[in-house]
Amino acid sequence: xxxxxxxxxxxxxxxxxxxxxxxxxxxxxxxxxxxxxxxxxxxxxxxxxxxxxxxxxxxxxxxxxxxxxxxxxxxxxxxxxxxxxxxxxxxxxxxxxxxxxxxxxxxxxxxxxxxxxxxxxxxxxxxxxxxxxxxxxxxxxxxxxxxxxxxxxxxxxxxxxxxxxxxxxxxxxxxxxxxxxxxxxxxxxxxxxxxxxxxxxxxxxxxxxxxxxxxxxxxxxxxxxxxxxxxxxxxxxxxxxxxxxxxxxxxxxxxxxxxxxxxxxxxxxxxxxxxxxxx
Amino acid sequence: xxxxxxxxxxxxxxxxxxxxxxxxxxxxxxxxxxxxxxxxxxxxxxxxxxxxxxxxxxxxxxxxxxxxxxxxxxxxxxxxxxxxxxxxxxxxxxxxxxxxxxxxxxxxxxxxxxxxxxxxxxxxxxxxxxx
Numbered sequence: 194x195x196x197x198x199x200x201x202x203x204x205x206x207x208x209x210x211x212x213x214x215x216x217x218x219x220x221x222x223x224x225x226x227x228x229x230x231x232x233x234x235x236x237x238x239x240x241x242x243x244x245x246x247x248x249x250x251x252x253x254x255x256x257x258x259x260x261x262x263x264x265x266x267x268x269x270x271x272x273x274x275x276x277x278x279x280x281x282x283x284x285x286x287x288x289x290x291x292x293x294x295x296x297x298x299x300x301x302x303x304x305x306x307x308x309x310x311x312x313x314x315x316x317x318x319x320x321x322x323x324x325x326x327x328x329x330x331x332x333x334x335x336x337x338x339x340x341x342x343x344x345x346x347x348x349x350x351x352x353x354x355x356x357x358x359x360x361x362x363x364x365x366x367x368x369x370x371x372x373x374x375x376x377x378x379x380x381x382x383x384x385x386x387x388x389x390x391x392x393x394x395x396x397x398x399x400x401x402x403x404x405x406x407x408x409x410x411x412x413x414x415x416x417x418x419x420x421x422x423x424x425x426x427x428x429x430x431x432x433x434x435x436x437x438x439x440x441x442x443x444x445x446x447x448x449x450x451x452x453x454x455x456x457x458x459x460x461x462x463x464x465x466x467x468x469x470x471x472x
Numbered sequence: 473x474x475x476x477x478x479x480x481x482x483x484x485x486x487x488x489x490x491x492x493x494x495x496x497x498x499x500x501x502x503x504x505x506x507x508x509x510x511x512x513x514x515x516x517x518x519x520x521x522x523x524x525x526x527x528x529x530x531x532x533x534x535x536x537x538x539x540x541x542x543x544x545x546x547x548x549x550x551x552x553x554x555x556x557x558x559x560x561x562x563x564x565x566x567x568x569x570x571x572x573x574x575x576x577x578x579x580x581x582x583x584x585x586x587x588x589x590x591x592x593x594x595x596x597x598x599x600x601x602x603x
Contacts, residue, residue: 208565222585253552257504258497276507278559346552348479348489385588389551390542392484393569394580396588424479424487425595430551458584460566 195293195367195374199240200444200469201233202408202437203326205249205381207318208460210282213325226464229454230326233468236451237327240470242377244290244337246297246367247320248439249381250345252277254317262309263351264359266301267316267340268294275315284321284330290337293370297339300366306359316340323381326466343436345382349420353435357416360442367443380440382433384455385426386462395428396463401455404434405465409450412441430462445471483597486545496548502526502536503553506560515560541572 212223254275256262269289274281298308320340328335344350351359360378367376384404387395407415416438423432452468479487486492493500502523505511515522523533535543536557544554558568570580583589593599 211564252555253500253504253550254507258493258500258553261493276509278506278512278556279562280509346488346550347493348487387485387589388565388569389545389572390484390486391573392482392589392594393573394583394589395591395594396584397591398587400591421478424485425482426591429482429485429487457587460564461569461584463588 195244195370195372195376197364197367197378197443197471198242198375199377199471200440200448200467201323201327201377201379202383202440202465202467203323203379203381204383204459204462204464204466205319205322206459206462206464207277207322209464210318210322210325213330214283225456226459229456229464229466232452233327233466234329236468241375242336243374244293244339244376246339246341246363246376246378246443247323247381248341248343248379248436249316249319249323250433250436251314251342252317252319253346255311255314255342261344261347262311262342263344264306265309265311265314265342265344266294266298267311267314267342268298269312269314272314272316272320272338272340274321275317277317282318282321284325285333287316287320287324287334287338287340290339293372293374294339296370297363297366300369301359301362304362304365306362311342314340314342319381323379341439343439345433345435350432350435352420353416353418353438356435356438357412357442360439360444363439364443378440378443380437382436383431384434384463384465385428385431387428388430388461390429392428394461396457397427397431398457398463400426401463401465405453405455405467408437408441408467409448409453409469412438415441444469447472481597483594483599488550492548492550494548496532496550496553498526498528499532499536499544499547499549500553502528503549503556506556512560541568
């Protein structure tokens with residue numbers, strides 16, 4: 194049977210991808226960001242997943258205003274990097290696991306999580322930047338990826354509590370898949386940031402640090418943070434943190450924290466990153 | 473009955489809710505079209521003619537031509553959609569954010585490196601004189 198062998202959280206700032214694609218990682222501005230992932234790149238070499246269940250949000254790249262799914266699972270054979278206005282990122286195509294994705298979709302829907310099934314989807318920086326951060330710049334991604342898109346563009350995003358519960362159901366869905374696979378669940382996006390309007394650049398380090406701590410040791414508390422609190426305290430885009438709760442719900446209640454990293458800024462955003470293992 | 477908007481008192485912030493989404497539908501669909509290289513070519517060849525394809529309001533249309541992103545946000549533009557415009561223009565999110573906050577990119581970057589804009593005084597409209 195498949196088993197969950199790790200949980201990762203990471204921000205997915207597009208400028209991080211651009212810094213890698215344009216060879217700027219050694220610049221003073223970017224060095225500390227990438228230094229925070231050195232441990233993780235070694236960890237993932239030692240703990241190579243067969244499949245990553247990657248929770249991210251589409252930033253108006255695959256879904257336009259005609260279709261705005263709240264939870265969408267990618268069931269395709271492969272997913273191409275999206276052209277977000279400056280051409281697609283020069284990164285490999287993402288290989289899916291259609292059979293496992295279909296199993297998870299059926300299992301979650303039967304457990305009252307009404308997913309949208311997506312058979313064609315380009316994947317934007319929300320998905321490819323975390324892969325780049327963890328795997329660097331390989332010729333091909335070293336694992337299969339099941340993209341799971343959460344609707345956080347139009348208010349309201351799903352509640353943190355709902356995402357956490359979905360994560361718990363996801364754990365059962367993954368563990369009931371009849372293939373011998375090591376699966377990691379990644380939750381991406383966040384931390385505090387606001388990209389729009391005169392309040393752009395808002396960062397709340399105190400709230401971010403508390404969230405990082407509680408994602409490890411008190412996820413129930415994080416799951417109860419209201420949308421209004423995210424908007425007011427963590428910036429209009431800080432609400433992306435609900436996606437981390439899907440990862441956390443999929444992990445056991447007590448986890449081993451292997452690595453924690455926090456850095457301000459990457460472009461407009463506070464970068465937060467955790468590597469977790471089940472005991 | 474209108475929906476409650478408990479977030480309406482957050483300064484300098486437009487929450488992209490269902491009302492804004494309806495208001496900005498054609499504007500945002502225009503932005504989305506810029507994800508295709510051939511559309512970008514047509515847009516830069518004749519911006520006004522390209523915009524004629526989308527039944528947006530005169531205000532929205534003018535704000536696109538002016539690249540007035542704060543105005544576009546108020547008119548129903550969503551930041552991830554608007555990003556297709558400034559990305560197509562070859563501008564970064566950092567530069568766009570600096571313009572929306574009314575400072576130079578260097579000043580904006582310096583603020584971020586110093587830890588970002590503090591939430592202190594930025595939680596409620598009228599919380600302080602700068603709010």
